[in-house]
Each structure stands twice: as C-alpha cells, then as structure tokens.
Amino acid sequence: LRALATFPIGVGVDGGYEAHSLPSTPAEQKIVEKHFSQVTPGNIMKMSYLHPNQNTYDFAQADELVNYAAAHGIGVHAHTLIWHSDYQVPAFMKSFSGDKAAFLAMLDDHVKNIASHYAGRVQSWDVVNEALNDGGGYRQSLFYQHAGPDYIERAFSAARAADPDALLYYNDYNMESDANKLASLTTMLDGFKARGVPIDGVGFQMHVSMDYPSVNQIEASLKQVVDRGLKVKISELDIPINNPYGSAYQSGDIKTAYTLDLGLAQKKRYCEVVKAYMDTVPASQRGGLVVWGVSDPNSWLIPFLFNNRHDDWPLMFDGRYHDKPALRGVADAL
Numbered sequence: 001l002r003a004l005a006t007f008p009i010g011v012g013v014d015g016g017y018e019a020h021s022l023p024s025t026p027a028e029q030k031i032v033e034k035h036f037s038q039v040t041p042g043n044i045m046k047m048s049y050l051h052p053n054q055n056t057y058d059f060a061q062a063d064e065l066v067n068y069a070a071a072h073g074i075g076v077h078a079h080t081l082i083w084h085s086d087y088q089v090p091a092f093m094k095s096f097s098g099d100k101a102a103f104l105a106m107l108d109d110h111v112k113n114i115a116s117h118y119a120g121r122v123q124s125w126d127v128v129n130e131a132l133n134d135g136g137g138y139r140q141s142l143f144y145q146h147a148g149p150d151y152i153e154r155a156f157s158a159a160r161a162a163d164p165d166a167l168l169y170y171n172d173y174n175m176e177s178d179a180n181k182l183a184s185l186t187t188m189l190d191g192f193k194a195r196g197v198p199i200d201g202v203g204f205q206m207h208v209s210m211d212y213p214s215v216n217q218i219e220a221s222l223k224q225v226v227d228r229g230l231k232v233k234i235s236e237l238d239i240p241i242n243n244p245y246g247s248a249y250q251s252g253d254i255k256t257a258y259t260l261d262l263g264l265a266q267k268k269r270y271c272e273v274v275k276a277y278m279d280t281v282p283a284s285q286r287g288g289l290v291v292w293g294v295s296d297p298n299s300w301l302i303p304f305l306f307n308n309r310h311d312d313w314p315l316m317f318d319g320r321y322h323d324k325p326a327l328r329g330v331a332d333a334l
C-alpha cells in the first residue's frame with residue numbers, strides 16, 4: 001500500500017491491547033513493515049501512560065514503538081497529548097485542585113515534557129483529541145471545567161514551542177456526519193487563525209459505517225478544512241460490517257459470519273471513502289490515511305462498541321493475517 005501514495009499511509013498499533021507498544025504479533029509486524037509508512041500508537045502515548053504522576057513520566061514503552069518504527073523506516077503520528085477519556089486521564093489531573101492559571105501551567109508542562117521528549121522522532125501530533133461535543137459546542141471535559149476552551153490553544157502553542165518541526169493536528173470523530181459539530185470545528189479553526197494559534201491540520205477519525213455518512217457528506221466536510229488551508233488526515237478509519245452506531249444494530253440484524261459478498265461490499269466502501277479523500281484534498285494538503293488497527297480480531301470496536309457480544313470484520317486484514325478485498329479497495333482509490 002505504502003508504495004502507492006505520496007503521503008503517509010498509516011495504521012493504528014496496538015489499539016486492541018491496552019498498554020502494548022509494538023504491533024501485537026510477529027505476523028502483524030510483518031504487515032506493518034510491508035504496507036505502511038507510518039504508525040499511530042493506539043494507546044501507549046495517551047496521557048495516563050506517559051504521565052502517570054505529576055512529577056513522573058514513563059516513556060519506556062512508547063520509546064520502544066518509536067525505535068521500532070525508526071528501525072524500519074516507518075514514521076510516527078503521535079496520539080495524543082490531551083484527551084478526556086476518563087480511564088486514560090492521569091489520576092492526579094482528575095484530583096487537581098488549583099485555579100485556572102495553575103491548571104494551565106500544569107498542562108503546559110505536560111505538553112512541553114512529552115513533545116520535547118519526542119521532538120525530531122515523530123512526524124506529527126494529535127495535540128488535542130475530541131474537544132468538541134456531539135451536537136456542537138465544547139465538550140464539558142475535565143480540562144474544560146478547569147480552564148474553559150483556552151486549554152486547547154495553550155496546548156497547541158506549547159506543542160509548537162517544544163517541537164517546532166512536528167505537524168500539529170486537532171483530531172475528532174463524527175465531524176463528517178454531524179453538521180453542528182463540524183460548524184463548531186470551523187468556528188474554532190477561524191478563532192485559531194485570528195489569534196495566530198499554531199495548527200497544521202485536522203484529523204477526521206472516520207469511524208464510519210458501511211452506508212453512512214454519504215460520500216457527498218464526507219467530501220463537503222473535508223472541504224471545510226481544505227478551504228482553510230490546513231492539512232486533512234483521515235486518522236482512524238475503520239468500517240465495521242455491523243453498524244455499531246445506528247438503528248440497524250439496535251434492531252438485531254446482526255451478521256455473525258464474514259462472507260465474500262460482505263467483503264466485496266466493504267471493499268467498495270473503503271474505496272469510496274478513500275476516493276472522497278483523494279478527490280477533495282489536494283496533494284499538498286494530504287496529511288495521511290490511517291486505518292485503526294491491523295487485523296480484524298484486534299479491532300477496538302469489538303470490545304468497545306460491540307461489547308464482545310459478537311465478531312466483526314472492520315479492517316483490511318483478517319484473523320489469519322490475509323489481506324481482504326478492503327485492502328484492494330484502498331489501493332484502487334490511491
């Protein structure tokens with residue numbers, strides 16, 4: 001796959017296993033080394049792992065991944081300096097008791113120490129992940145409660161100062177399906193521009209389903225960022241056969257086995273999503289395409305959104321590490 005693109009072709013590792021750093025099996029490593037030019041750590045660079053206590057950082061496992069990638073000529077998109085998700089926020093931040101200025105100073109240190117540790121060794125950062133609400137507005141996260149929206153731009157400024165060469169991304173989900181969330185994104189970006197906040201691009205996670213959102217919706221959403229001169233990254237693409245997000249799932253119409261027909265429909269969907277990216281984002285603004293996981297059994301969707309109730313097959317490689325039609329679908333679009 002990597003030979004077909006002039007921009008990073010990435011994969012999330014190891015998002016299926018908490019706190020593992022390398023791709024989980026030698027077979028997955030082979031796939032990563034053959035097909036991808038970039039990795040995103042699925043977990044190991046999140047706040048709680050890198051910064052467990054206010055005065056303690058633990059870089060060992062993330063360093064292992066960064067060194068592995070470097071040894072194989074693979075770049076790293078680092079994920080993520082700030083994210084609200086409760087169990088991946090350090091306990092000391094949850095019990096932080098100072099005022100707004102003290103909280104922001106603490107976050108400045110967090111960003112500075114981590115981004116400077118990896119300066120020169122990662123290509124890009126998700127500086128802030130998921131700061132917007134579904135339905136629009138800012139998410140009322142721990143960070144927001146302490147500091148209002150100011151924490152977002154402080155984090156970008158601190159990241160730029162600590163690693164001037166890394167591309168800095170804002171990353172979020174459903175911006176291609178939720179018009180109010182997209183409007184909040186563009187308002188935020190316009191504010192950044194007016195105030196000179198350093199940002200290079202926007203990551204659309206793209207946890208989409210087989211039939212939603214439409215190609216038109218995806219293209220129109222990406223265009224909002226393209227028109228603002230920023231890079232666009234598809235940062236966490238996966239396309240489950242069963243839709244964990246919509247009413248089909250609730251109605252109990254569950255596919256319990258993967259068939260060639262389903263695989264071919266999934267190929268078409270992978271192809272049209274990547275084609276939407278290629279058609280909408282000019283080459284100079286393509287930040288990369290990342291699929292969120294290597295092989296199907298390892299997808300985060302199975303424990304996280306399907307609650308382990310049944311299988312799904314959202315990725316480009318199956319449980320025996322064979323490539324699926326989905327891989328060809330992506331290749332056809334590149």
Ligand code: XIL
Nearest residue numbers: 014015016017018042043129205300
């Ligand atoms: C997920 C990981 O894949 C899981 O292993 C973990 O349990 C939870 O986080 N959006 C993001 C990612 O930005 O960090 C999430 O990763 C998936 C949704």
